[in-house]
Every structure is written in structure tokens, then in C-alpha cells.
Amino acid sequence: MAINPGANLNDAALPQKQAAASNYIDFADATNAGWGQQYLPDLMEKEAEVFGNRTISGFLSQVGAEEAMSSDQVVWSEQGRLHLSYNATTHGSNETIEIGNDIDGNTAGANHGIRVNDAVLISSVGATIKAVVTAVSGVTVTIAAYDAVDLQTSIGASKAVIVLVYGSEYGKGQSYNTDTSTTSDTRTSNEPQFKTYTNKPIILKDYYEINGSDTSQIGWVEVSGEDGTGGYLWYVKAASETRMRFADYLEMSMLESISGTTGGTALDDFINGAGEAYGTQGLFDAIEKRGNITTGVTGVTPSIDLAEFDAILAEFDKQGAIEENMLFLDRNTSLAMDDMLASMNSYGSGGTSYGVFGNAEDMALNLGFAGFRRGSYDFYKTDFRYLNDRGTRGGLLDTVNAIRGLIIPAGTSTVYDGMMGRNMKRPFLHVRYRAGGMDDRRMKSWITGSVGAATTALDAMQMHLLSERCLVTQGANNFMIMK
Numbered sequence: 001m002a003i004n005p006g007a008n009l010n011d012a013a014l015p016q017k018q019a020a021a022s023n024y025i026d027f028a029d030a031t032n033a034g035w036g037q038q039y040l041p042d043l044m045e046k047e048a049e050v051f052g053n054r055t056i057s058g059f060l061s062q063v064g065a066e067e068a069m070s071s072d073q074v075v076w077s078e079q080g081r082l083h084l085s086y087n088a089t090t091h092g093s094n095e096t097i098e099i100g101n102d103i104d105g106n107t108a109g110a111n112h113g114i115r116v117n118d119a120v121l122i123s124s125v126g127a128t129i130k131a132v133v134t135a136v137s138g139v140t141v142t143i144a145a146y147d148a149v150d151l152q153t154s155i156g157a158s159k160a161v162i163v164l165v166y167g168s169e170y171g172k173g174q175s176y177n178t179d180t181s182t183t184s185d186t187r188t189s190n191e192p193q194f195k196t197y198t199n200k201p202i203i204l205k206d207y208y209e210i211n212g213s214d215t216s217q218i219g220w221v222e223v224s225g226e227d228g229t230g231g232y233l234w235y236v237k238a239a240s241e242t243r244m245r246f247a248d249y250l251e252m253s254m255l256e257s258i259s260g261t262t263g264g265t266a267l268d269d270f271i272n273g274a275g276e277a278y279g280t281q282g283l284f285d286a287i288e289k290r291g292n293i294t295t296g297v298t299g300v301t302p303s304i305d306l307a308e309f310d311a312i313l314a315e316f317d318k319q320g321a322i323e324e325n326m327l328f329l330d331r332n333t334s335l336a337m338d339d340m341l342a343s344m345n346s347y348g349s350g351g352t353s354y355g356v357f358g359n360a361e362d363m364a365l366n367l368g369f370a371g372f373r374r375g376s377y378d379f380y381k382t383d384f385r386y387l388n389d390r391g392t393r394g395g396l397l398d399t400v401n402a403i404r405g406l407i408i409p410a411g412t413s414t415v416y417d418g419m420m421g422r423n424m425k426r427p428f429l430h431v432r433y434r435a436g437g438m439d440d441r442r443m444k445s446w447i448t449g450s451v452g453a454a455t456t457a458l459d460a461m462q463m464h465l466l467s468e469r470c471l472v473t474q475g476a477n478n479f480m481i482m483k
Contacts, residue, residue, distance in 0.1 A: 045220060054226065054389075056385045056389060056392055059251060059384065060254060060431060063326060063410075064428075064430045064431060066431045066432075066442065067430055068432070068434075069432040069434060069435070070435065072200060073200045073201075074198065074432045075197070075198045076197055076198075076474060077194045077197070078194060078474065078475060080195060081102070081104070081193075083164070083165065084112070084113045084114060084164070084165040085163070085164045085165070086099050086103065086112055087099075087160065087161075087162060088100055088141075088161050089159065089161070090151060090152065090158060090159045091140075091157065091158075094142070095142055095151045097140075097141050097161065098139050098140055098141075099141060099163065100139075112139070116134065116136055117170050117176075118132070118165045119132055119168055120132070120133060120143065120163050120164060120166065121166055122143070122155065124155045124159050124160065124161045127154050129149055129155070131143035131145045132169055141163070197290075199281050199432075199472060200259075200277055200280055201432065201434055201468045202253065202280045202468070202469070202470065203467070203468045204246070204249060204250060204467045204468070205465060206245070206246040206464075207242075207463070207465070208238060208239050208242040208462070208463040209460055210235045212459040212461065213459075215233070215461055217233070217235075219232050219233065219234045223236070223237035225244065235461070243445070243465065246465045247443075250467055252392070254282055255282050255283045255386070257279060257280045257282035257285070257471075259277070260277070260278040260279035262277060262278070280471070281470075284403065286473035286476050287406070287476055289476075291480065292312075292479065293480070293482075294308060294311065295483050296308050296483075304337050305340055309374055310374075312480060313374060313377055316377065316478070316480075320478040321376075322410070323378060324378045324380070324410040325379050325380070325408065325409050326379075326380050326382070327381040328384035328387075328405055328406045328408065329381060329384055329387070329404065329405035330384060330394070330405060331387075331388050334383055334405075338369050341372055370382075403483060404482040405482040406481055406482065407480035408479060409475065409478040428473070429474075430471075430474075431470070431471055431472075432470050432472055434468040434469070441469075443465075444464075444465070445464065446464050447461060447463055448462045
């Protein structure tokens with residue numbers, strides 16, 4: 001009688017006491033499912049959270065608000081500038097200039113507000129003269145310099161200039177007209193100008209499904225999620241992460257989205273049908289098109305120093321001059337700003353600054369700064385996880401066009417809302433989501449299938465997520481994107 005032992009039995013003793021692979025259960029062993037070993041493993045059942053908080057949402061909740069809308073688009077208007085300033089070009093044969101756009105690039109042409117008898121300042125590179133307007137004919141404005149200088153001699157022909165109205169001057173008894181021999185009032189008044197902007201919501205969806213049998217399948221790993229979910233059911237973790245990822249998509253889409261260009265492309269047909277609008281304008285695109293961009297100082301990496309901030313302040317002075325601003329920065333820019341601020345301290349290089357106001361020598365040194373004041377502006381600094389995380393923008397390859405940070409104005413703006421029909425005070429940033437009647441599409445989620453409360457005959461659990469929203473960026477001229 002012969003006994004043939006199985007080839008996979010653990011029947012060979014080791015020559016010495018030591019840890020070996022054969023002493024531990026192999027959970028990946030398809031032959032005996034890991035239970036062919038007689039030794040009980042020390043199982044660390046808790047899943048290790050090695051990435052910390054993986055979600056990036058929260059930025060918009062800090063700087064904006066959410067508000068319902070009941071239409072396919074949101075329309076708002078923003079006030080124009082109070083003073084009259086235009087880009088223009090000098091002529092070559094007489095004392096005339098041709099008005100182009102205003103200083104913000106908006107079309108002016110013959111609709112400019114310069115009138116006869118206006119006192120104007122005409123500025124070009126290296127020369128500035130002051131004059132009075134003697135005639136206006138469409139886009140052509142004729143001037144007479146106060147100090148009798150020749151426009152073509154002092155500035156030159158076909159030169160780009162800025163024309164700023166700073167007042168007016170009339171002679172005794174002179175009326176509002178171009179012909180001093182009459183007393184009729186032929187002068188037109190200047191009407192306030194405003195800008196109208198629009199944006200449309202996009203529909204976002206996500207989905208998770210698991211068959212009914214696996215919803216009762218217990219795992220040996222204890223899972224946990226950032227949203228507080230936990231236990232030994234893997235599908236709970238999967239559903240939880242789908243929901244968290246979708247919440248991040250809601251914010252990321254409000255940052256990254258751009259408006260599509262209709263015109264019979266494949267994307268037209270795929271999204272909404274040929275010729276219909278798709279896409280929406282996110283924050284980055286709104287700032288790049290209607291706001292300000294700083295690329296830092298040449299030769300400084302990362303490009304941040306006091307000279308850059310002085311240039312930023314000068315640009316903000318030209319805009320709304322909002323005193324309080326928030327900085328959302330990537331890690332390199334944040335550290336470079338800390339170094340910049342530390343260098344302003346007289347003890348920043350080669351010295352110490354302890355021993356005053358209880359700052360003991362053995363106290364932990366704080367090398368970070370939460371904010372600072374420069375000129376009449378306050379800046380409050382925080383790290384922007386979306387720009388740092390390798391799984392989001394922190395892992396992109398394009399370093400030339402990388403975003404270093406955002407400068408967002410604090411406070412609210414007063415605008416006329418075309419949908420509401422009245423002036424409203426709102427944060428500069430706010431999300432509009434579709435809601436009306438019985439349907440609120442801010443963040444919808446529902447379960448279908450036969451698991452739990454059965455809704456269909458499908459032997460599965462299906463989780464559906466949906467939102468319809470867009471971002472309203474008011475006063476983008478007060479925003480700055482750092483590249």
C-alpha cells in the first residue's frame with residue numbers, strides 16, 4: 001500500500017526557525033484559496049489611508065455661493081467705466097486723431113463720448129499733450145493744443161495714443177454746439193454704458209452598479225472613506241468614492257470648462273445636436289478672457305517677488321481697487337512667497353529674532369505666512385490642493401502654461417440680473433444650478449434596481465448622480481490668474 005502525498009502540502013519542516021513565504025496564507029492561491037496553511041496570519045484588516053484627504057472640492061464654497069435658476073442660460077450685466085478713455089491713432093496731415101476701441105478693448109468707433117469743447121489729454125510713448133476738441137465727425141476728432149505745439153511734431157503721424165477726457169472749456173456765452181454763430185443746442189448727451197454677459201449650464205452625470213448578490217458579500221478588508229462611510233462591504237466604498245469623485249467633478253468642471261464653438265463638428269452632434277450651444281465658461285477661461293494674467297518676473301523661478309506684486313497692485317488700481325483679496329497658490333509659489341515675505345524681515349538673513357514678546361529660543365519657528373498687506377491691499381494666502389495634487393493639475397506635463405495660483409477678490413458685487421429683473425448683491429463667484437417645480441438639479445442622486453427598496457426587476461443596485469449647473473464670474477476684471 002502506498003500513500004502519495006499531495007504536491008502542495010506543507011509537510012516539510014524548515015531546518016531553523018525563520019519567517020518564510022510558506023508559513024503564511026496566500027490569499028491569491030487559487031488552488032486552496034489560501035486555507036491550505038495551518039498558521040493564522042496577523043491580519044491588519046484596516047485599509048491604510050495613504051493619500052490623506054483625496055477630495056479637492058471646497059474652493060468654490062470658500063469664495064462663492066450657490067443659487068437656483070430656471071432657464072437654459074443666465075444673463076447679467078456689469079457697469080462700464082465712469083470716465084472716457086480711448087485708444088486712438090494720429091493722422092499725418094492735420095491735427096486730427098481717429099478713435100478706435102475704449103481702453104478695455106470694447107468697440108467704440110463713432111459711438112465714443114468725446115464732444116466739442118472737451119479738454120483732453122493725448123498720450124503716447126514718450127510724449128503727452130493737452131488740448132481742446134474743436135470738431136468731431138464720426139471717429140475723427142480734431143484738436144487744438146493748449147501750448148500751441150503741433151500734434152504731428154510732438155507725437156508723430158500714425159502713432160497709437162490714449163485719449164483721456166479730463167474736463168471741458170467754453171468761451172463766454174458759448175453754447176453746446178459746434179457753430180458759435182447760433183444759440184441752438186446741438187450737443188448730444190453721454191449715456192451710461194454697461195456690459196452684458198451670459199453663460200449656460202451643463203449637465204453632469206455619473207453612475208455606479210453592482211449586482212445584487214455582491215451587495216451581501218463581506219470582505220476581509222475594513223474600508224473607510226473621507227465621507228465617513230466604513231465597514232466590510234466593498235460596494236459601500238465603491239459607491240462612496242463614486243459620489244465623492246462626482247462632487248469633485250462638479251467643482252473641477254466649474255474651473256476648467258470652456259464654451260464650445262458650434263459649426264457642424266462631431267462634438268455638435270454628440271452633445272446637443274448640430275448648431276446647438278454646448279460647454280460652459282469656467283473660472284480659468286473667464287479670467288483669461290475678461291480678467292488679468294500675470295506671468296511673473298523674468299528670470300525668477302518660481303516667478304514671485306515684490307516687483308510682481310507691485311505690478312499686480314498697479315493693475316488692480318486700474319480696475320475695481322478691491323482692498324481684500326484671497327490667494328490660492330500651488331506649493332512652489334506659496335513657498336516662494338513665504339521666502340519673499342521672510343526676506344523683508346531684517347533678521348531674515350544670517351540672524352535670529354527670538355527673545356522678544358515671549359518668542360523663546362526653543363519655540364518652534366513658523367516660516368509660513370497667512371497673509372500680508374502691500375500698499376492699500378490685503379492678501380490672504382492659502383494652498384490650493386487642486387494645483388498640487390498629482391491626480392489633478394499637479395500632475396500635468398505642461399509647465400509653460402501651468403497655473404501657479406489665483407487672486408480672487410473678497411466681498412460682493414452689485415449687478416443687474418436679467419432673469420430676476422433687479423439689482424442684486426452677490427459674491428463675485430457663484431454657481432447657478434437648475435431648479436424649479438418638482439425638480440432640484442443641484443445634486444441629484446437616486447437608487448434603482450431590486451436591492452433594498454425594489455424599483456425594477458433588475459437583480460442589481462444602480463446609483464445615479466446628476467447635476468446641471470454653471471459658474472457666474474462677475475467682475476472678472478478684478479481677478480488675476482498667475483501663470
